[in-house]
Amino acid sequence: MRAKEISSAVTKRLPRYYRYLSELKEQGAERISSKELSERMQVTASQIRQDLNNFGGFGQQGYGYNVEHLYNEIGKILGLNRTRKVIIVGAGHIGQALANYPDFEKRGFCICGIFDVAKEVVGDKVGSLIVQDMSRMPEFVKKEKIQIAILTVPKEEAAGIAKQLVDLGVEGFWNFALVDLKLSEGVVVENVHLEESLMNLAYNISRLDIVNSKLGVDYEEN
């Protein structure tokens, strides 16, 4: 495998391809052309072919792509064939909701612990887990060789906890805390900043309101 970087513009589209292929598979489709897929996904066929060719020539001229094969290949590219050990740090509402999310295992993510500082929740059952006290986290992470941490702690705590976890060997974070974690080079952070997503919605709704209130009124091109 070569060291060529593939742009994140491309790689961020892979999960969506994967999802559409999964649907096609369920529907019993055997093959799909970039053209037909492009119509379903509302992107250009050109983009699909370009994207896929970053990873290999999965298609065949005159035929298109074999659905099952392409699905499996993208799964491998995404690393969904491996198993990874995960803990959840922060057993608040979001942390608990994620702990109950059933599809982690399907993607190779094995949630094997959940931690919190609050005495009120320590000992509670969440999904199939028992909330443990935060003080037990370091030993657990080391012993179980935890690779990924889901951070659902207040933003003030996030940076400190993340740093500690990196020292304990954690390589990746699914970060729900509203801070930009600045960690060392070889650590992966995937942010889920719900509040920013919500503001995006607010912005787009506002713009819509303006357009609506303008309908029929002057439309100056200047």
Next chain:
Amino acid sequence: MRAKEISSAVTKRLPRYYRYLSELKEQGAERISSKELSERMQVTASQIRQDLNNFGGFGQQGYGYNVEHLYNEIGKILGLNRTRKVIIVGAGHIGQALANYPDFEKRGFCICGIFDVAKEVVGDKVGSLIVQDMSRMPEFVKKEKIQIAILTVPKEEAAGIAKQLVDLGVEGFWNFALVDLKLSEGVVVENVHLEESLMNLAYNISRLDIVNSKLGVDYEEN
């Protein structure tokens, strides 16, 4: 206000500016230059000035930007000064977690109802709300003039419910269901596709693993 479209590459960065300005405000900063902000945010000063100038000349030569003023202006651009009525559809784990999320009000989002089909949860208290039966949703949406719906329902249900809500006057969706909603022109959809985010994390961790296992081994530039 003119009809000029501002690219989403720009508008998606606004919430992050807003967040950094909020922090600066808390820290008591009165003014900030694009250069200093660029260092904090790890973007170029040029980009900051370009982005802001899409909306107006908020700065002053030789001085920079007034923190409080810029914060307020971006808040207005994002439409955070208005109040919007919101319902949550789907009182599963995520729906309940969001209902308990305290910061909605701060951003002008007033959660005034939560609905589900499951008899087991109807009547339960969630945050300050009582889960209502789905059958009562249409009347509620119309009477309360609900503008936004948060969709936390299974992906199979999402499209149908969204369509129904649009007919009832809903203008925007915060969509947590893993489907691409295809709705009419003037409807806003902001997706939170957690599973796709997770796959992104998986991809980046896999790449990291490959790099690590290669360290010290041959590094062919071809």
Next chain:
DNA sequence: TAGATTGTTAATCGATTAACAATC
């Protein structure tokens, strides 16, 4: 006034789309 920093134009860079020869 001199120094700082913006707003804005021009240059560069990267991503998307179009086109088509290769080939199943």
Next chain:
DNA sequence: TAGATTGTTAATCGATTAACAATC
């Protein structure tokens, strides 16, 4: 073989960065 559709190169488009005159 003829038709379909890929893989890939070239053209276009858009976004980012650099540069600098304007000005506080």
